[in-house]
Structure formats: C-alpha cells, structure tokens
Amino acid sequence: MMLKRMDVGDIRYVTKDPNASAFMKTSTAETISKLTKPLLLSDIAAARGEGSPFDQCLLLAVAADAYYNVTGEYDATNIKGDPNVKVHEAPTDGLWETAINDLCNNCATCGIAGMCKLCGRFGDTAARAVISCSGYDLALSSVSLPSMVGLTIEVTDVAMTSELYLLSVGLQRFAMGLLQGPEWTKEGASELVQMFKNRGAIVAPQYGKQLQSLSAAGTAVETTTKELVKQQTQRLHSSREPSVRATGVTLSFADGSSATAKSAYLTMLPYDLAALDDFGDWEKEYDDYLPDKLGAVKLTFGWSNASDSLGARLNLSSCNEGRCERLILDGPADSWVMRQVWLWDANTILVYETAPYENLNEAVSFPSNRLVKMSREEGMDAMVKTCFDEIRSTTGLSDLKDPDWARLKVWPFSTLMPGWNATAPETGLDKFVDKISRPLGDGVPLYYGNSEAARNGDNHGWVEGALEQAERALVGLTAELRLQDPPFKPYDPKRYGPMYPENYDPTNLSSLKGLNTYTYAPPTRTPPPLSVGLTTLVAAIVASFAIGTVSVLAFLRFRGRGPLFSPGTATFVEMQ
DSSP, rough: EEEEEEEEOOEEEOOTTTTHHHHHHHHHHHOOOOOOOSOOOOHHTTTTOOOOOOHHHHHHHHHHHHHHTTTSSOOOOGGTSSTTTTOOOTTTTTTTHHHHHHHHHHTTSSSSOOOOOOOTTGGGGGGHHHHHHSOOOOHHHHTTTTHHHHHHHHHTTTOOOOOOEEEOOOOOHHHHHTTTOOOOOOOTHHHHHTTTTTOOOOOOOTOOOEEEEEESSSEEEEEEEEHHHHHHHHTSSSSOOOOOOEEEEEEEEETTTTEEEOOEOOOOOHHHHTTTTTTHHHHHHHHHHOOEEEEEEEEEESSSGGSHHHHHHTTTTOOSSSSSSSEEOOOOOTTTTOOEEEEEEEEEEEEEEEEEEOTSSOOOOOOHHHHHHHHHHTTTTHHHHHHHHHHHHHHTTTOOOOOOEEEEEEEEEEEOSSSOOOTTOOOHHHHHHHTTSSTTOTTTTTOOOOGGGGSSSTTTTTTHHHHHEEEEHHHHHHHHHTTTSSSSSSOOOHHHHSSSTTOTTTGGGOOOOGGGGOTOOSSSSOOOOOOOOHHHHHHHHHHEEEEEEEEEOOOOOOSSOOOOOSSSSOOOEEOO
C-alpha cells in the first residue's frame, strides 16, 4: 500500500523541569490517558474523570479554542447553555500567553464549568505547559494564539480531526511516478492507462542546479526584476495595477545556464525566494506577516536487535507496527535536549524537535538548538550520551542498551514557520498571500507556492499547505495553457480577483473540462469521460513549463510538520 494511516494521539508525557507544576511532574512513562478522544468541554468539569496530567494539559488548549473560537471545533457561542453568550475577543497583542492568562484570570465568569479548577492545577505555568505538551518548542514571547491552539490540536489529535499517513515510498518517488504516467503492464488495461502507454514527462533537466535569478520574457516594455518586485510589494499597500504583461519567464542558474518557459512555479521557502537576485524587497515584508524562523533536527537511533530497543522495553507500538506511540519529554530549560521521541519501527526511534532562531555561537535556550550546538562543539558521542541519560532518567530504564548507530539531520532556521505573526491583520494576510503567490505581479507568468505561505496558517509545514498553494496557482496556469472550455471564460483578474474566480471549485477537478481535450498531448483515440484524475492534472501543469525541447519544473516539495523522513524513504503527510 502507498499510504499507511497513523494514530498519533497515544502519547506518554514526562517532565523533569523543576519549574513545571507539581501536577505535571506526577506524569510518568507508564501514565496513560484516562479521557477518550475527542476531548470535550465537558471533560474540564470532570464529567468523565479527572484525566491524566497530559489530558489536563491538552484541555487548556481545548478551553482556549472554545473561549476564543480559534478553530471552530467547539461550540463556543453556547458554552453557558445560553445562545446569547458571545465568543470572547482575542487579546489585542494576539499572543497565546496573554490569551490563556486572561482566560484563567476570568475563569469564574468565562462560562466553562470547571475552568478555575483546571487553571489551578497549573498556576502561572499554564502557557508554558501547553507548549511543553505539544512537543514543539515555540517562543512564549511571540507565538500567536491561533498557532499554539491549532498546532496542539493537530499534533496530539485532540479533536480527532487529524489524518496523518505514512507514505511508504517517499513523496519524491511518488511525484516522479505521477509525472512518468502509469506503469504499463499488459494489454486490456483501462482506456486511460492505454492512452498514456510509453508516455511520460522528464523531470526538470535543470534538477540539481541552483536558481539565481528570474526575469520576465516577451514584454513590450523593458522592466527590471527589481522594479517588478518593488511594484508588487507596493501593491500590498495600494491598488496599483501591474505595469508589465509578459509571455514567459527566463530562469538563470548559478552555473551560467538559463532556460525560458511559458510559465514557472517556484516552491522554495519564503526566505529562499527573497534570496534570489533582486527579490530582496520581499524579505522586508515578511516580518509583518511571517512568524518566528524555526529550525529543526531529526536524530535517529537504531538497535540491531529489536528486543533491545526503547519500544520493546516500554512495550509500546511503533509507527511501522501500528499505533505510532511516542514520548514527549521535557526538562530544565538550561540543559535539556530531548523532546519528541517517536517509536519509528521495531529497531528504531526518531527524535524530532523544532526551535526558533538563536545564535548557536552563544548560549541557547531550546533543546533542538542545544542538540545542534552540542553535536558541533562536543561531537556525536557526547550528544548521544546526553540523549540517553535523559531517556533513561525519564523512562526509568536505567539498563537501556546504548544504540548501535545514530544519525543526525539538521534543518536551518526559516525551514518551518507555523502560523502567522501574532499581530498580522486578517485582511492583510489575504492580500499578502495573493501578492506573494505572484511575486512579479499578475502580468508575469511566475507563480509561487510553499506550505509556509499558505493562507491557512495551520497548513504551514504540512503537505496541505503546498497543495493549497498549488490550487491557487492552478487557475492561472490552466488559463495560460489555453485549455478549452475552462470554468472561467474569460479569466479576468479585475472581475474575479487575482486567484479564485467565483465559479472555480479547486476540490472538483472534473470541473476543469478543458483537461479532457488533451490539447497539450492529443490522443490517438477518443478520450475517456470525466474525470481524468491527478496524473493528467500533473501532466497539464508540467506542460505549462515547456517551450520547445526545454522543460523547467520546480515541483512541490512535500514535507510534514511531523518527522520528515523515516530512516528509509517514508515521510509524513497530513490530509484533512
């Protein structure tokens, strides 16, 4: 099977942080959840038992979600049984810390039964406790209310709305398989398979090259890339119309080569986009909209004998075997390195951690950054020893065998940017995403889509964010392909807006009737009825990059906010 469903809500939590509440310190590696998911507002009033310390920690996120109506998962407008009760406004600074503190300070009048008792279990540690329980380290001074609530509910499956899958062959191979068309097996296969016999698409002759700059091609008026970027960023603050209409894009690479395409779709991270020649003005806008620049580490440990592994010793099920159980650990802020420990397969564990930017040449405050600093300055042996000292301390397995091998992978800062800046206005976000999705303006066929710039902040870091951006670009790309009978006739940005015409449904691919004309690859037989499916859709997008014999493709870089890859080729995908 290509995809394997993962149950990621079975978590054991342990903290050795001396500043954690006494209640949280009672949780051990043997402490299991007492509340059935989805967690409900009624659980706060102990309607189904008091729950474990980890359950109670997650209920803080549930309460904040309901009180401020962040995700819409809870009936916040009727929390007192009175339909006239209104949702409380989020704090003006937009911060998670302010929001949860305000909620606990007003617990007696908030309308959530049992809220004061819940807040009392954590005292002044409530805001930090939820960050600890999520397993993802975010800066308390800057993380927004929507980012903290959305992330916690997703990664611990509080509301049972997360759909996490393990892709057994890796997304790069999966995407290439789509581009290559169906694998030919025998005569008598479906009409669609026969139509694509011996057909495929070459994936980017420029693969592995470093993109350095871009420019508009086929314009009537010569305008520099720097000026186009300046005009587009100025349009964030005005209604200025684009001054250039281009028929293509020229991409120049660091080795001196270049390629011209009818259109191009870029998928690099936002700050990598801003690093291209003459794109620097975009970076100036990022601070107003994007959150902290997070980095990440993945550290795998393996045992040759599965019976020696951490999962076997704890009698927990690994991701490859079933439920995907894991540990979330915490400890002293000035020394701790362990956070999320995934039981990846019978022989392997995977430590996955994130942290905001810090200067690694100085003292660091987050476990993820401390792991990187330790590996550079003290070496892998010292780092592995520290990791296992903490694992043994939190699990009580003093005789746990050292691993037989270890591997460290570091993602630089700005790789992950969950949610949006706490102070970014909603209306401003809409405009920002529209403009960054066409970084040189609507008149230049250059499209941009990365999960960290998706309009839904909860999709940052998830494959949905990349797909959300691809759907946004699909409208313009389809029009530029000149596909017959598109759902928007004609495509008019002034009438429909720069991205979504009013009658376009990105979830209904069969509405793209032009795909069935196969104008990019005329068939020798009658085409099949709707719908042609994802392979043809991808082929259509690929066709938009081709001019003559040159094909330029920067395909979606899929990744998950969870552990990005298994020790083999698997990757996390979340599909909601």
